[in-house]
Amino acid sequence: xxxxxxxxxxxxxxxxxxxxxxxxxxxxxxxxxxxxxxxxxxxxxxxxxxxxxxxxxxxxxxxxxxxxxxxxxxxxxxxxxxxxxxxxxxxxxxxxxxxxxxxxxxxxxxxxxxxxxxxxxxxxxxxxxxxxxxxxxxxxxxxxxxxxxxxxxxxxxxxxxxxxxxxxxxxxxxxxxxxxxxxxxxxxxxxxxxxxxxxxxxxxxxxxxxxxxx
Numbered sequence: 001x002x003x004x005x006x007x008x009x010x011x012x013x014x015x016x017x018x019x020x021x022x023x024x025x026x027x028x029x030x031x032x033x034x035x036x037x038x039x040x041x042x043x044x045x046x047x048x049x050x051x052x053x054x055x056x057x058x059x060x061x062x063x064x065x066x067x068x069x070x071x072x073x074x075x076x077x078x079x080x081x082x083x084x085x086x087x088x089x090x091x092x093x094x095x096x097x098x099x100x101x102x103x104x105x106x107x108x109x110x111x112x113x114x115x116x117x118x119x120x121x122x123x124x125x126x127x128x129x130x131x132x133x134x135x136x137x138x139x140x141x142x143x144x145x146x147x148x149x150x151x152x153x154x155x156x157x158x159x160x161x162x163x164x165x166x167x168x169x170x171x172x173x174x175x176x177x178x179x180x181x182x183x184x185x186x187x188x189x190x191x192x193x194x195x196x197x198x199x200x201x202x203x204x205x206x207x208x209x210x211x212x213x214x
Contacts, residue, residue, distance in 0.1 A: 015181045015183075016181070016182060016183050016184065017044065017048070017147075017178065017179055017180060017181050017182060018044070018147040018150050018173065018177050018178040018179065018180050018182055019044040019045040019047065019048035019178040019179070020048045020051075020182075020184065021147070021150050021151050021154075021182050021183075021184045022045055022048070022111065022150065022154060022173070022178070023045075023048050023049065023053045023055060024151070024184035025150075025151050025154035025155055025184065026053070026055050026082065026154070027053065027054050027055060028155070028186060029080070029154075029155065029158045030079070031055050031079075031080070031082055032054075032055065032056060032079070033055065033056045033057075033058060033073065033082075034055055034056075034057055034058070034070070034082035034083065034084055035057075035058045035060055035065075035066040035067075035069040035070045035073070035081075035082065035083050035084070036057065036058075036059070036060060036063070036066045036083055036084030036085060037059065037060045037061070037062065037063050037066055037084070037085060037086070037090065038086065039085070039086025039087070039090045039113065039126075040086060040087070040113070040126065040175075041086045041087035041088075041090075041112075041113030041114055041115055041126065041174075041175050042084060042085065042086040042087070042090070042111075042112070042113030042175075042178075043086075043113070043175075044113075044175060044178035044179050045084065045111070045113070045173075045178055046084075055082075057084075062093060063083075063085040063086075063089075063090045063091075063093035063094055064093045064094065064096055064097060066083045066084065066085065066094075066097075067083045067085075067093070067094045067096070067097025067098065067101075067108075067110065068096075068097050068100070069081075069083075070082055070083040070097070070108055070110075071097050071100060071101050071104075071106050071108055074101075074106050074107055074108060075104075075106055079107075080107040080108065080109055080158055080161050080162060081101075081106065081107065081108045081109070082108075082109050082110075082111070083097065083108065083109075083110045083111070084110075084111050084112075085110065085111075085112050085113070086112070086113045086126065087112060087113050087114050087115055087126045087127060087128060087130070088125075088126030088127060088128045089126065089128075090112070090113070090126070091112040091113075091114075091128055091130040091133075091134075091172070092128060092130065092133060094110050094112070094134070094170075095133065095134065095137065097110075097168075098110060098134055098137045098138055098168045098170065099137045101167060101168040102137050102138065102139075102167050102168055105165050105166050105167055106166060106167065106168070107161040107162050107166040107167065107168075108161060108167070108168035108169070109154075109157050109158060109161050109168075109169055109170075109171065110134075110168065110169070110170045110171070111154075111170075111171050111173065112130055112170065112171070112172045112173070113172075113173060113174075113175060113178070114127075114130070114143065114172050114173060114174040114175065115127045115174065115175065116174055116175050116176040117145060117174045117176055117177070118176075120174065130170065130172050131143045131170070131172055134170045137168070138167070138168045138169050138170050139160050139161065139167045139168065139169050140157075140160055140169050140170075141169065141170040141171075141172065142156075142157065142169075142170070142171050142172065143172040143173075143174070144171065144172070144173050144174075144177055145174070145177065146177070147177050147180035147181075147182040148182060150173070150177065150182065151184055151185060151186070151187055152187040153171055154171060155186075155187060157169045157170075157171050
């Protein structure tokens, strides 16, 4: 006879975190495949991929290659290409694919990891202000500081990549935001743009002027 303990609800179910939210948003946007290369600051997202998702991941040998693969996929399929990279050199290796996607009007969403928020501005290992670096090349770049605004920002990024003249966007996510506990809630369009605007915070100036109407 099974014990009462075996009939109880499981207690080891892991709560969802920001990385899971990113993947749920990808799935909601119809993403079937993404391209990337793991690294320290983006590992929570790769852990979430390993736990299970409908999004197939294609491992690149270099982040620039991941960006170009995502770009080529977008051009061949008509869908938004998705590339993942870690912070610092991983993020800067996406610069050429971002520039190419901008010139060729290719819809591309690049998600980069970033050092924990308390380390930003301290010249931490592999810290780089990728929002400022990529700003002139993309329709908009975000840095998400609050996990509650993560889903809205991802959805806003896909809408902007597709809208008007298609092009690249970048979403930078500090590691602690990826690890923060949060359930995915599909945002309504009315709240979506406001939350996404707040996500950039003081780095809004790094976004391309007029990006919302691009």
